[in-house]
Amino acid sequence: MSTKRFYIYTWGCQMNEHKSEGMAGVLVRAGYLPADDPAHADVVLFNTCMVREKPVHKIISEAGVIAQLKEKNPNLLLGVGGCVAQALKEKLFRQSPAIDFVFGSSNISQIPELIEQARARRALGKPTWILAVDKIPDKIEDLPFLRASRFQAKVTITEGCSNFCSFCIVPYTTGLLRSRLPGDIISEVSELAAQGYKEVQLLGQNVDSYGKDLKDPTINFANLLRALTEIPIPRIRFTSSHPQDITDDVIAVLGEENNICEHVHMAVQSGSNRVLAEMRRGYTKERFLELVSKLRERGVNVTTDIIVGFPTETKEDFQETVDLVKQARFGGAFIFKYSPRPGTIAYYKYRDAVPDEEKQRRLEILLTLQKQITDEENRKRVGQTVEVLVEGPARTPGLVMGKTRDHRTVVFEGASDLIGELVHVKITHGSVAGLAGQLVRPGVLV
Ligand code: SF4
Known part of the structure; x- marks a missing residue:
């Protein structure tokens, strides 16, 4: 009997990426192997996220792609897990007939059993529709991670x-x-x-x-x-x-x-104390800036997340966020437009009052400002020699890329055998895109 293969789609943050490593480990323990493409898989898993916009829409549209694969491979199974599964449970079956089983955030160890149950139901000509979404337990599920x-x-x-x-x-x-x-x-x-x-x-x-x-x-x-x-x-x-x-x-x-x-990713979300209170964040902009300055004194690169267009955010509130970004001089920032999430306090308490064009305008102002700051901060690093962990090939052939200890991206000329190594690189160029430099050969660094 040939070995069954699996393919996992992951949406969301590093925590979800790590959960996918857990899903992969559970399947490998059960005798499966990873597939390089969903078209070569017997089981496809969606590890979903609700933090970003239109999560259900994205999943259902991707499930449509899997439905087409199922026409060529009727034995293919699709399982959906992660936040969307935990929240919507059996409602997902109504959203897409391509979904065979739904598993909760703490039901990952059960995936092989769910696959077997779905296969057994399919063999009997019944709809699969297997649901395993438990209430989240007190203990974190122990998983055999297959690290990427x-x-x-x-x-x-x-x-x-x-x-x-x-x-x-x-x-x-x-x-x-x-x-x-x-x-x-x-x-x-x-x-x-x-x-x-x-x-x-x-x-x-x-x-x-x-x-x-x-x-x-x-x-x-x-x-x-x-x-x-x-x-x-x-x-x-x-x-x-x-x-x-x-x-x-x-x-x-x-x-x-x-x-x-020396890197801290610490979401500020807004520079207005009134908005921060309505977001229930538990700090003021003054406290945040004090933290940034303490971290900066210790050579720590601070990056952040910002939401623009929170329902009650006025133009004056937004201006306070702009001022905070100018003062904090983040090493990088993820900036998002507010979008209401059913189930949250803000969803029930506030009308999504800032029009989308205004959210977009605020987003663009902050993106432009942050790009300018990133560019200026990166230029300051020219001439420094930094330690880089080489992560992989860069987009340009012959170059590799990696990260400094303080989480800045560095690109330099180097062979692929450097991937996974810690090396020293002399920075020759800094821009909004990151840092570029030259490998310091062993013996050169004194
Ligand atoms: S700290 Fe706030 S934004 Fe972060 S995960 Fe908790 S509730 Fe969400």
């Missing part, structure tokens, strides 16, 4: 979030904050170090809230980072930080010479 990279690994430290920002769907689809025990995280990172991994990325919706759900007051993010500095792995980074929860202890660890990389 041999030198960079993602490690979950928390799942869920108890903050309930008014615009955000995450607490409803992924549940309340659940932290892994420090011993489990330390063992996993130690094992990755022993396997030769160069970089570990700690993942959580809000890493700074790590441990708040556990009974032991000594368990917190700063203490976890300190423990991880003892592990012989060159780089540890984390995402995402929250201005309400980041502590001086965490900032202190970032300022010491250790393996914790």
Whole structure:
């Protein structure tokens, strides 16, 4: 009997990418192999996300593509998991007849059984429509991750979030904050170090809230980072930080010479204190700018997320966001137009009052400003020699790309055997697109 193959589509953040590594690991453990294309797969999984716009629309349109593949391969099965599955459950079957099974955010280990059940029902000529969406449990599901990279690994430290920002769907689809025990995280990172991994990325919706759900007051993010500095792995980074929860202890660890990389992704969302309060963010712009300045003093690159067009955002509020961006001088920013998410506080409390053209105008103003800042900041790095972890080929043949410790992209001439290596690069050019440089040969760096 030939080996069955699977293909996974992933939408959303790094946490979802890591969940997909868990789905892949579960299927490999059950005897499946990855397919290079959905057309060569026996099972296709959608790992969905509700944070971005029109998530259901995207899934249903992609399910239409799978429906066409099913015409050529009637044995092909389609399973949908992730946030959209957790929220919509059996309603998804009505949205697309191509979907055979739906699994929840904590039902990943059951995927092989769901496939077998769907096959059995299909063999009997019945509709498949298998549903496994449990209430989110207190414990994070233990999964045998099939990691996509041999030198960079993602490690979950928390799942869920108890903050309930008014615009955000995450607490409803992924549940309340659940932290892994420090011993489990330390063992996993130690094992990755022993396997030769160069970089570990700690993942959580809000890493700074790590441990708040556990009974032991000594368990917190700063203490976890300190423990991880003892592990012989060159780089540890984390995402995402929250201005309400980041502590001086965490900032202190970032300022010491250790393996914790000097980058913090910390969403500000707005520069208006009134809007921040309506977003239920738990900090003011003054507090945020104070944090940025403390981090900057320690050489930390701060990147952020911003929402424009929150329902009550006036032109004056928006101007405050522009002013904050000018002061904070972020190393990079993801800027989004507000879009209402059913189920969130803002969805029920406010009318989506800012017209789309105005949201677009605000978006473009911020994008232009941020590009200018990124360009200026990158130019300042010309002449520096930086450590780069080479991640892969660049778009231009003959060039490779990688990241500095503070998460700036660097492109330089180099062979593919450098991929996965830590090298030193002298920066010769900086622009809005990133940094470019020359490899410093061993022995040249003094
Ligand atoms: S901190 Fe706020 S925005 Fe971030 S995941 Fe939690 S609720 Fe959502």
